[in-house]
Amino acid sequence: NTTSDKIAYTSRKKTGKEYALSTNSDIYVYDLNTKKTTNISEGIMGYDTNPQYSPDGKSIAWQSMERDGYESDQNRLMVMNLETGEKTFVSKDFDSNVDGFVWSADAKALYFTGVWHGESQVYKIDLTDGNKITPLTSGMYDYAGVALLDENKLIVQRHSLSMGDEIYSIDLADNNKVAQLTTENKQIYDQLEIGKVEGRWMKTTDGKQMLTWVIYPPHFDPNKKYPTLLFCEGGPQSPVSQFWSYRWNMQIMAANDYIVVAPNRRGLPGFGMEWNEQISGDYGGQCMKDYFTAIDEMAKEPFVDKDRLGCVGASFGGFSVYWLAGHHVKRFKAFIAHDGIFNMEMQYLETEEKWFANWDMGGAYWEKQNATAQRTFANSPHLFVDKWDTPILCIHGEKDYRILANQGMAAFDAAVLRGVPAELLIYPDENHWVLKPQNGVLWQRTFFEWLDMWLKK
Template identity: 60%
Template sequence: MKKLALFTLPLLMVGLMACTTATKAPKVEKKNFVPEVPKLTSDIMTPEVLWSFGRMSEAEVSPDGKSVVYAVTYFNIPENKSYRDLYSVSTDGGTPVQLTDTPEKEFNPQWRPDGKKIGYLSSKSGSVQLWEMNPDGSGQHQVSHIDGGIIGFKYAPTQDRILYVQNVKLDKSVHDLFPDLPKANARLETDLMYVHWDQWHDYTYQHVFVTDYNENNVVAGTDIMKGERFDTPMKPFGGIEQINFSPDGKKIAYTCKKKVGRAYALSTNSDIYLYDIANGETINYTKGMMGYDINPVFSPDGKKLAWESMEHDGYESDKNRLFIADLATGDKMDYSKNFDQNANGLVWSADSKKIYFISDFHATDEMYALDVAADSITRITDGVHNYQSVMPAGDKLIGQRVSMSHPADLYSVNPADGKETQITAINKKYLDQLTFGKVEKRWVKTVDNKKELVWVIYPPHFDPNKKYPTLLYCEGGPQSTVSQFWSYRWNFQMMAANDYIIVAPNRRGLPGFGTKWNEEISGDYGGLAMDDYMSAIKDVAKEPYVDNNRLGAVGASFGGYSVYYLAGHNNGYFKAFIAHDGIFNFEAMYTTTEEMWFVNWDLGGSYWDFKNPVAMKSYAKFSPHKYVQNWDAPILVIHGGHDYRIPYTQGEAAFNAARLRGIPAEFLYFPEESHWVLQAQDGILWQRVFFNWLDKYLK
């Protein structure tokens, strides 16, 4: 149920609120008026304020290490529409410069290798094409003229070529099969994977093309995957990070899972492929490596290739290893074999001697460095935060950082001592007017005498002499750390602002606490993870400021499953529940979800495999629908119509079961949303219904 993150959603601009403290670049045609941030009437955050924040993404450091280009998205709430523009700032800090100001959404910013231009994608011409501008935002002009538009691009380091991604139609729709029925509204499916996460397959595949670079006229190039019914980047979350040129511009490394239909649904085995531009030959560089192999990056000296690798086929939450290959000998080595953590977002140092990456440890995401020659890993940063990226910039590192109390900004980090300096302040004018609650780290003893890290978030203006309603937050994933993330839906400060104490445990089955802890969820959904939830809430509930008569449990995805399961084992402990996009009935889930490797690994297999003890235990003991007779507290069920990972019928079934039993219940259904809530007005509605429900039963 996870993999989110691992991608950046295109978000954008609020008409009634301001963006940043950036100055405007010269010669930028102004298209959008963005007023200043208003003076707020309260220092307590509201959903409207939360949805007015600027959202940073896609930062990239210039070749000389002196500047960073990045995107900021704002939502216009009345229009229910988002806008995105590009900005730059010095890596030493200072006043940001707004580079674009258009109705279109500029994205995929890339510095040209010579540093004289910034390339980006825009739909200003009617289709998405490559555009370029000077580093100050002037001289914006269209570069590519490719029929059908493009999705992403990269410059070759030698600047004589570019690669781009384009959708190629290779499958036939019913209109292709029956052209005399143009108004027929139907699909004819013959295999699995006709839906994925939030969309139906559109008969196209993402392919990589390579073409000559000309700053005035880039034209269609060569499809390096011609005729292949596979996607690069891999849908739906893969981005341009899954493809890279070699330093000499002669090869392209790309990520692909070359399987279709049923085979695709049952396997996580993606590979790294190397394409030789001169002779058109492709080799599978990771053949025989059976898990996820993704995101290849060449060392600047061209001698090595690094990538992220999981070992086991079918296990999407396996340890993410750091592999490096010697391109001359072909030798491959796991440089994280003695490092019991994940390695994400690999980037080489300019001298090819180090690899910087992000890893989660004890519920924070930090910068790390691998010394390749010494085969040793060093932690660089240490704080109550999450770094989402790391980029070398001369003698410093630049990273995008968030926490439970701060949305994304850029920071400069000294790799020698980890000292951090904030270099952007996108939402300062809002944050200066708001009071956030204290975030406290707490270690709790589990039923099997281990220690569980629990975050406790207190209301703003917390008074220890008062008694507060308290919420147990159940994390999704199932293997996604309750780290220092900043969310625009499950936002802990937003919950605390409504005068709730939040208890957010890193229960069994989460990374950042060693491989064994992470794996103790698969095949045991209703076991130790549920005990860990109860250990956390019962420990915090001992405090005099927690009202034990006003406890609730909330969560999404696996967290929604957790709420359904806890509701059936409640015995009056919780007085209200909220479940978003949760699994309610394991048997129905198994044959209606899309990525079969997920349910095979996590539930143990199919419900008809009676000789499989792990599967039989899951279906017999852990499916929440078997315990509806024990439900005794009001429940709000939320689901999206375009959620194909956990279909909306799971939420519908849970709501119907509650009402048939006479349990107070509401069903908040978003026909156009998916596993997430991405539109501004839907997001604000979500927050209002969420807190109206809790206030009704816990206040």
């Protein structure tokens, strides 16, 4: 982001092992006249990203994390007064992350998007009124990509569990009225019946309240019994909000006559920092109890066939599937794990994000006196293969450097050696995601063939 004579940019100026162990990026300002560079976020040890000058050129704002090595630390909105050098954490009254932001035309406010209670809304920070935060939108949606069209209008993307991105405007001069500007996929939606989405609050094993999204088949009949899927989110600290995915698409699952249960288990943003941070060093703990709470509560419903439950997920969700396969006590009849961690010790040494392994696992497995790390590695899914008894499909990409493909191959081999029905889908040309359209088609086809085989016959 630039003014007339300065450029602000983000960089993590580290190399080698230090680069692999640290998230400490900084905001640098390069002066085009003097050819000098200044680090304006020095001393802030986490990620500092996305610098934006105010329209009047007097301030600069950016997203900032406090702690080095913690990539899911609270993403705060910082504003620096360029005349005095004073830095202010202006989003401190928002107990979640600032995911994107833009300045107001008069530089007196900032507009940002952030997740709260499973929805990503647009908020205003009034810099002239004690940094007061006001929500501008509401509803079961995720807003993203906020930009300023003119002094009275914002342009945003919006999607939900039931609809892909379209472009909308927010009229700041007309009671924040939201208007849809594009209808890119209307002709497709007009041909579809979309399943109902509802939020349910459930009491967890430690007495807290957990929001769980439930997605129903389009022609849902409460007098029928439906096979039901537990969706395990990745990240691990990624929100189960009103997200849209062409692969993990809740409406496609529902259209295949499955009820989908998607809990905002422990370790997700949008429910306060304590809820979000609890998962670090506790991969096999409360978050897994939360998964059981979600599926057990839904299994009480007369329209859920408790004898035909499946469990699916990717990344940390794939780890969750592998872990649950050794602990579910015959709850599930089918599993699907995509890009999941199977062997935690190997994961610690293999992943390209060493800071992630150190923070989330609590340290290295050879640190025998480190109680957190020892608890993590004692919960590695590969240690519980002796209890595997349920059909499992393993999917992985060979260009995945976050979680290497040998993890999926090992899990598949373990199932086969245990005599458990198993299938392996390996993509030689995909990374931690499935990005090529034809590969996505194969992914969906394989996904539902496997579930239908074990949950519908």
